[in-house]
Amino acid sequence: MPSLYLVSCRMFEDELVNIFEGEDENTLLLLVENENIEGIENKFTEVSLKYDKVSLEDMASKIGQTDKFVVILHLLEFALDADPDILREKVYMTIEENGKLFDGVLIFYGLCGNVLGTVESDFSYLGIPVRILKDSDGNIVDDCICAAFGNRSAYVEAMAGEERGTGTYFLTPMQAANWKEMLVLAKLTPDPDNTEMTKMVFDYSGYKNVGKVDTGLCYEKKFDETVDEFATLFDFEKKLFEGSTKVADESYYSIKKEIMG
Structure with a gap:
């Protein structure tokens, strides 16, 4: 075989x-x-x-x-x-x-x-x-974010729909579960636990929203909770996207x- x-x-x-x-x-x-x-x-x-x-x-x-x-x-x-x-x-x-x-x-x-x-x-x-x-x-x-949208055009459309100067930080279930590590790897912050500094970086980078990309999978049990906490932590508006x-x-x-x- x-x-x-x-x-x-x-x-x-x-x-x-x-x-x-x-x-x-x-x-x-x-x-x-x-x-x-x-x-x-x-x-x-x-x-x-x-x-x-x-x-x-x-x-x-x-x-x-x-x-x-x-x-x-x-x-x-x-x-x-x-x-x-x-x-x-x-x-x-x-x-x-x-x-x-x-x-x-x-x-x-x-x-x-x-x-x-x-x-x-x-x-x-x-x-x-x-x-x-x-x-x-x-x-x-x-x-991986683009993949979670199901096709490239849906991903491009989600980003194009943003108001000028208002960026969205997208979270899939796995991105949400590992967001601190991903922020460090992306060089957005050396210390994601320093909320004040990380928020300043987000502000400087133009991020105003967190985009929850729901792929329909539930292996990460705290996805909803984590996205809510993330939005609260950085004063982001929460936007919902249907993933795949x-x-x-x-x-x-x-x-x-x-x-x-």
Whole structure:
């Protein structure tokens, strides 16, 4: 049976759990052991999702030991988001080292500072499908927020609808759960617990609203509460946006269909 390699930012934990919940007993899910898997393991446990862990060294042998469709999920750290060039280097290195073992590779990232836009053609030499998250119009999504809107045009429309000088800071469930770390990585503040300083930075940057992007997933239990607290903390107006898992779902099932033949 074919095998699929998923290289993903931790920010897509919820979408991945949702996808795997929809799979059947003919799919074997393996999770690469590293320091980034605690969150998704907790979610797998909560929904009673079966999976095994595997080291990078043992991937090849695991693939050949079953007649099931094998999906190996390799989660990469948040910190890569801080520097697009380092992110590109890490993603490319990961595919270069392991991609040849599989029948297809799907990257759960967007353009991310426009550094992953040519990843599909750059790895055409592998002779297998190497895909990145795209909307139904075939556009590579900008980032995880764009993916959560379901398509690029909805994301662009949400940003274009803002009044001049009134920016919106978007939060998906995973962005909300990790907002302090994300503010530091985005270099908005070295200390997110310093509310006064962080609010000054937001004001200077033109942020006046917090945009709650509801994808319909509820693996992060405190999403509503966290967005409310965030709005209160920084005196933001709360704006609600209907999100979607469409980009993640369609990208996954598209490459699965492609490699299953």
